[in-house]
């Protein structure tokens with residue numbers, strides 16, 4: 492009798508303790524627009540990354556419904572060597588894409604989680620020990636020229652060749668975490684540029700020490716590589732579509748970012764840490 496009595500008292504005690512000491516923290520979910528191959532974002536404008544010289548500037552301007560000056564301006568007058576240029580799009584072009592159902596996916600994301608840097612990837616190698624040493628990141632197999640997405644808001648701290656990582660991008664986030672995206676075909680941004688989560692930062696590829704097309708994704712804190720999967724939604728499950736953008740947006744009054752860069756592409760109007 493006395494044993495049963497004791498259990499009856501202790502069990503509610505455990506339940507109470509778990510409620511008290513392991514509360515479920517909830518964050519307001521964010522609507523994140525995920526750039527796709529038709530609509531991409533850069534410096535507060537919508538448009539598309541194209542290979543530099545693929546078409547004459549006036550042709551691109553006409554196709555996208557903007558002026559050649561607008562294209563020059565958002566690409567900093569093509570200062571430095573740039574293999575990719577961003578062509579902003581006019582409202583008519585944008586609305587046309589929305590009417591064709593080509594608006595971007597919009598997902599609800601817990602702001603404390605990183606966005607998967609590739610849509611619908613496959614694992615080819617996970618973080619941890621593998622033959623020949625330690626694998627510092629997550630390999631996400633995907634077709635060449637898949638859009639690589641910034642996993643969180645931040646500032647670009649590397650964009651270009653980086654040894655075995657080939658054409659790589661690094662982004663420093665407000666919480667001190669740095670994410671890396673390796674083996675790309677083309678990288679879009681300059682060091683010092685601000686990015687938003689879901690923004691296209693590169694086309695994926697197979698550059699550097701790589702045995703097949705994939706994105707090598709790394710998460711570092713104080714330069715120590717962590718398991719990226721600890722920062723993302725569990726497994727390869729990605730947040731579902733909340734809606735696809737389909738409402739015409741008036742960006743005639745969007746202010747362009749007027750960041751200042753030196754010759755090496757480093758931003759000079761804000762301190763950038765390495």
Ligand SMILES: [Zn+2]
Pocket residue numbers: 616626628629630706707708
């Ligand atoms: Zn890898």
